[in-house]
Amino acid sequence: xxxxxxxxxxxxxxxxxxxxxxxxxxxxxxxxxxxxxxxxxxxxxxxxxxxxxxxxxxxxxxxxxxxxxxxxxxxxxxxxxxxxxxxxxxxxxxxxxxxxxxxxxxxxxxxxxxxxxxxxxxxxxxxxxxxxxxxxxxxxxxxxxxxxxxxxxxxxxxxxxxxxxxxxxxxxxxxxxxxxxxxxxxxxxxxxxxxxxxxxxxxxxxxxxxxxxxxxxxxxxxxxxxxxxxxxxxxxxxxxxxxxxxxxxxxxxxxxxxxxxxxxxxxxxxxxxxxxxxxxxxxxxxxxxxxxxxxxxxxxxxxxxxxxxxxxxxxxxxxxxxxxxxxxxxxxxxxxxxxxxxxxxxxxxxxxxxxxxxxxxxxxxxxxxxxxxxxxxxxxxxxxxxxxxxxxxxxxxxxxxxxxxxxxxxxx
Amino acid sequence: xxxxxxxxxxxxxxxxxxxxxxxxxxxxxxxxxxxxxxxxxxxxxxxxxxxxxxxxxxxxxxxxxxxxxxxxxxxxxxxxxxxxxxxxxxxxxxxxxxxxxxxxxxxxxxxxxxxxxxxxxxxxxxxxxxxxxxxxxxxxxxxxxxxxxxxxxxxxxxxxxxxxxxxxxxxxxxxxxxxxxxxxxxxxxxxxxxxxxxxxxxxxxxxxxxxxxxxxxxxxxxxxxxxxxxxxxxxxxxxxxxxxxxxxxxxxxxxxxxxxxxxxxxxxxxxxxxxxxxxxxxxxxxxxxxxxxxxxxxxxxxxxxxxxxxxxxxxxxxxxxxxxxxxxxxxxxxxxxxxxxxxxxxxxxxxxxxxxxxxxxxxxxxxxxxxxxxxxxxxxxxxxxxxxxxxxxxxxxxxxxxxxxxxxxxxx
Numbered sequence: 001x002x003x004x005x006x007x008x009x010x011x012x013x014x015x016x017x018x019x020x021x022x023x024x025x026x027x028x029x030x031x032x033x034x035x036x037x038x039x040x041x042x043x044x045x046x047x048x049x050x051x052x053x054x055x056x057x058x059x060x061x062x063x064x065x066x067x068x069x070x071x072x073x074x075x076x077x078x079x080x081x082x083x084x085x086x087x088x089x090x091x092x093x094x095x096x097x098x099x100x101x102x103x104x105x106x107x108x109x110x111x112x113x114x115x116x117x118x119x120x121x122x123x124x125x126x127x128x129x130x131x132x133x134x135x136x137x138x139x140x141x142x143x144x145x146x147x148x149x150x151x152x153x154x155x156x157x158x159x160x161x162x163x164x165x166x167x168x169x170x171x172x173x174x175x176x177x178x179x180x181x182x183x184x185x186x187x188x189x190x191x192x193x194x195x196x197x198x199x200x201x202x203x204x205x206x207x208x209x210x211x212x213x214x215x216x217x218x219x220x221x222x223x224x225x226x227x228x229x230x231x232x233x234x235x236x237x238x239x240x241x242x243x244x245x246x247x248x249x250x251x252x253x254x255x256x257x258x259x260x261x262x263x264x265x266x267x268x269x270x271x272x273x274x275x276x277x278x279x280x281x282x283x284x285x286x287x288x289x290x291x292x293x294x295x296x297x298x299x300x301x302x303x304x305x306x307x308x309x310x311x312x313x314x315x316x317x318x319x320x321x322x323x324x325x326x327x328x329x330x331x332x333x334x335x336x337x338x339x340x341x342x343x344x345x346x347x348x349x350x351x352x353x354x355x356x357x358x359x360x361x362x363x364x365x366x367x368x369x370x371x372x373x374x375x376x377x378x379x380x381x382x383x384x385x386x387x388x389x390x391x392x393x394x395x396x397x398x399x400x401x402x403x404x405x406x407x408x409x410x411x412x
Numbered sequence: 413x414x415x416x417x418x419x420x421x422x423x424x425x426x427x428x429x430x431x432x433x434x435x436x437x438x439x440x441x442x443x444x445x446x447x448x449x450x451x452x453x454x455x456x457x458x459x460x461x462x463x464x465x466x467x468x469x470x471x472x473x474x475x476x477x478x479x480x481x482x483x484x485x486x487x488x489x490x491x492x493x494x495x496x497x498x499x500x501x502x503x504x505x506x507x508x509x510x511x512x513x514x515x516x517x518x519x520x521x522x523x524x525x526x527x528x529x530x531x532x533x534x535x536x537x538x539x540x541x542x543x544x545x546x547x548x549x550x551x552x553x554x555x556x557x558x559x560x561x562x563x564x565x566x567x568x569x570x571x572x573x574x575x576x577x578x579x580x581x582x583x584x585x586x587x588x589x590x591x592x593x594x595x596x597x598x599x600x601x602x603x604x605x606x607x608x609x610x611x612x613x614x615x616x617x618x619x620x621x622x623x624x625x626x627x628x629x630x631x632x633x634x635x636x637x638x639x640x641x642x643x644x645x646x647x648x649x650x651x652x653x654x655x656x657x658x659x660x661x662x663x664x665x666x667x668x669x670x671x672x673x674x675x676x677x678x679x680x681x682x683x684x685x686x687x688x689x690x691x692x693x694x695x696x697x698x699x700x701x702x703x704x705x706x707x708x709x710x711x712x713x714x715x716x717x718x719x720x721x722x723x724x725x726x727x728x729x730x731x732x733x734x735x736x737x738x739x740x741x742x743x744x745x746x747x748x749x750x751x752x753x754x755x756x757x758x759x760x761x762x763x764x765x766x767x768x769x770x771x772x773x774x775x776x777x778x779x780x781x782x783x784x785x786x787x788x789x790x791x792x793x794x795x796x797x798x799x800x801x802x803x804x805x806x807x808x809x810x811x812x813x814x815x816x817x818x819x820x821x822x823x824x
Contacts, residue, residue, distance in 0.1 A: 097687020099661025249511025275509025
């Protein structure tokens with residue numbers, strides 16, 4: 001039995017997240033399936049930033065470090081992110097880019113395992129993870145070892161200091177079993193880090209329960225913090241006393257405003273700060289996270305699976321020839337659906353021309369991937385239905401074969 | 413002959429910068445002498461950020477990386493900062509915090525001098541410089557050596573990889589002779605880095621002419637980029653081919669969107685980027701720098717010296733007992749004036765209560781310092797006159813001895 005738009009609307013009407021779409025500003029005529037790259041604008045952010053700029057900075061000036069409690073932004077944001085990733089706010093730092101955060105955790109991990117000289121990275125990870133690992137290896141005289149994505153623990157032997165994996169693959173949307181892999185790699189003496197960039201805010205994450213050692217995550221994807229928003233870093237409570245990050249700037253000092261000559265690290269995750277907090281970006285992020293108020297991780301997950309299930313079902317019905325690369329198994333699926341296609345670039349571009357925004361990812365080896373992210377806070381089942389209708393029309397009309405897409409289509 | 417307010421107003425009327433105050437939003441009833449800590453709000457920033465948030469992020473969504481040219485923000489900002497520091501835009505990177513920037517340059521310097529195991533830091537530098545140097549030394553097995561602030565080159569011997577100095581001292585406002593010190597330290601085989609946090613935008617800086625090797629500077633002080641705005645990093649053109657920064661994130665890749673597995677560093681300063689560019693902060697900074705449009709460094713310097721000269725002259729006339737710690741010599745004076753006082757904390761607080769905002773800095777050893785920064789773009793000679801009148805009234809009325817200031821006054 002074919003799924004109809006009426007069926008989709010019925011699913012929306014019974015969704016526990018049917019009210020959260022109003023927490024976002026979405027442009028007319030757009031179906032936004034790229035929140036896994038840049039999350040949409042939460043409704044309160046513009047007003048918050050205007051207040052920070054005109055009131056706190058413009059009028060309060062330097063006094064706002066106290067009066068507007070800018071020093072507390074990091075802690076308040078950490079407390080909001082914490083329940084989304086199964087952590088305590090006190091175990092999170094927020095403020096660096098994902099890349100800088102990865103550098104800090106990788107260096108700290110290497111220093112915790114001085115007899116082990118290898119960092120294991122999964123080769124289909126988001127590139128910056130591998131690039132940063134290569135930089136850390138080069139700096140500290142370590143070795144970067146690529147693992148088999150299907151069995152990352154096999155690469156972990158007695159030389160491995162750290163296994164660092166991305167929880168949800170940015171191309172395929174495939175999700176690892178965090179607890180099982182963590183336990184297996186730790187049993188071989190390695191530390192384990194998880195990159196949560198493509199899972200935090202859309203997929204249940206249980207950092208404490210999984211026994212992980214480190215985690216880093218992005219806030220401008222499913223957390224909707226805005227372009228280039230600062231990342232978060234988590235260090236297992238049991239490691240914090242011994243783990244040392246190398247960028248020991250004044251905001252990580254036990255008493256920064258004493259302005260003493262010698263460094264003394266602050267307790268806990270405060271010691272993971274480096275430079276002056278990026279107040280504008282943190283303010284936007286804090287307000288953005290209010291979109292999660294009253295929403296449980298279980299509701300997010302149920303809504304996400306309902307959306308991706310519908311998308312997959314409609315693709316199966318309407319376009320069964322597509323090569324879906326996202327796992328069907330709920331336990332292995334993140335919050336996106338991707339398919340490989342020799343004209344993936346043209347398909348994505350033709351959809352964008354129709355207002356259906358996904359994106360194209362190349363992996364240099366095989367035909368490219370068309371990637372569609374499903375942010376449960378603001379996407380409806382009706383959006384999913386309409387997106388598939390557009391996709392059917394693109395392919396039926398050969399819109400993806402337009403000459404202006406030919407060059408990138410040819411990159412396979 | 414005593415200087416009068418009429419004299420001050422006359423100086424304002426003949427100043428070539430008399431029109432630039434209108435480029436800032438300054439609160440009523442405030443004389444802002446803390447632009448060396450957090451610069452005031454430039455007039456166009458609020459509207460720019462509103463446009464970026466609502467238009468580029470909210471409506472453009474992911475498309476804005478192309479359509480709003482977010483990837484070009486760094487280069488456009490670099491081109492605006494360049495003439496203020498005697499550099500080419502192509503030799504600047506913008507995007508990390510000052511602390512992260514210092515980490516990158518210090519590691520790069522150490523790797524360029526592998527046979528030399530010492531980083532020399534000046535002990536009255538802004539603390540984060542010393543803290544970061546300590547972290548780099550700890551990470552790489554180097555030694556941090558403190559120099560005599562009066563003769564930093566004396567500490568440079570054949571073991572020294574890098575001499576890193578702050579151009580203008582954040583407490584006293586004393587300025588080093590960049591060219592002379594650079595040449596002397598380089599003659600001993602060391603690389604030389606300058607921290608421009610307290611000079612860029614207010615004091616002439618000639619990075620290329622001085623022959624420096626590295627420089628890092630803050631954009632939220634005299635450059636008015638907003639709280640926690642990203643810093644800039646300069647690497648001498650002659651070093652760029654060999655200098656390697658360690659945080660090799662995807663934005664420093666030669667082809668980031670190819671998403672290849674292996675890192676390949678981008679040419680020039682693009683290779684100094686790490687994570688995704690902080691678009692909100694960069695957008696604010698770009699607009700903030702428009703306040704310098706049509707203003708030469710020579711005009712800035714002349715206006716700054718005219719303001720600090722007047723402040724010093726009025727202090728000499730009205731409060732000759734004050735212990736001024738800022739050099740009288742123009743060649744050694746930055747854009748601030750500081751005095752040491754056993755009740756410096758109370759004095760600053762009593763002035764703030766009157767709307768005259770300076771700040772207090774403790775150095776843990778001697779009585780504290782009251783510090784007043786003079787941003788030539790938005791401060792007038794009349795402000796200077798009025799500030800001194802307030803200071804005279806504070807001291808005459810013993811406002812600085814109010815009981816609520818007693819505890820911090822006692823920290824000497």
